Amino acid sequence: MPAAPSFPKYWRRALHNSLTRAWLTLLVLSVASALLTVLPIPPAVLAGCILVLALAKCRVILACYLDLVNSPAWLRGVTMVLTGFAIIVFALYLI
Numbered sequence: 001m002p003a004a005p006s007f008p009k010y011w012r013r014a015l016h017n018s019l020t021r022a023w024l025t026l027l028v029l030s031v032a033s034a035l036l037t038v039l040p041i042p043p044a045v046l047a048g049c050i051l052v053l054a055l056a057k058c059r060v061i062l063a064c065y066l067d068l069v070n071s072p073a074w075l076r077g078v079t080m081v082l083t084g085f086a087i088i089v090f091a092l093y094l095i
Contacts (some may be wrong), residue, residue, distance in 0.1 A: 022064035029057045051086045
């Protein structure tokens with residue numbers, strides 16, 4: 001998130017734009033995952049793609065809504081844990 005401008009009304013506008021961008025990103029990623037289900041691709045590839053999109057959505061939520069963008073170490077740590085969890089889920093799906 002950018003540094004706070006000196007005037008409060010501009011700060012609210014910058015916050016609004018950042019959250020709007022995050023919401024639009026989540027919307028696009030959700031539509032992309034829904035559209036993937038229509039494509040004629042193998043189920044294993046589909047599951048992997050949906051998991052990758054879910055990880056991207058998790059990162060947007062963590063960074064923007066939980067404001068971890070100001071704490072890169074926490075964001076990186078939580079992302080690694082979620083990625084490990086997604087890998088385990090995908091491996092169990094393939095079994």
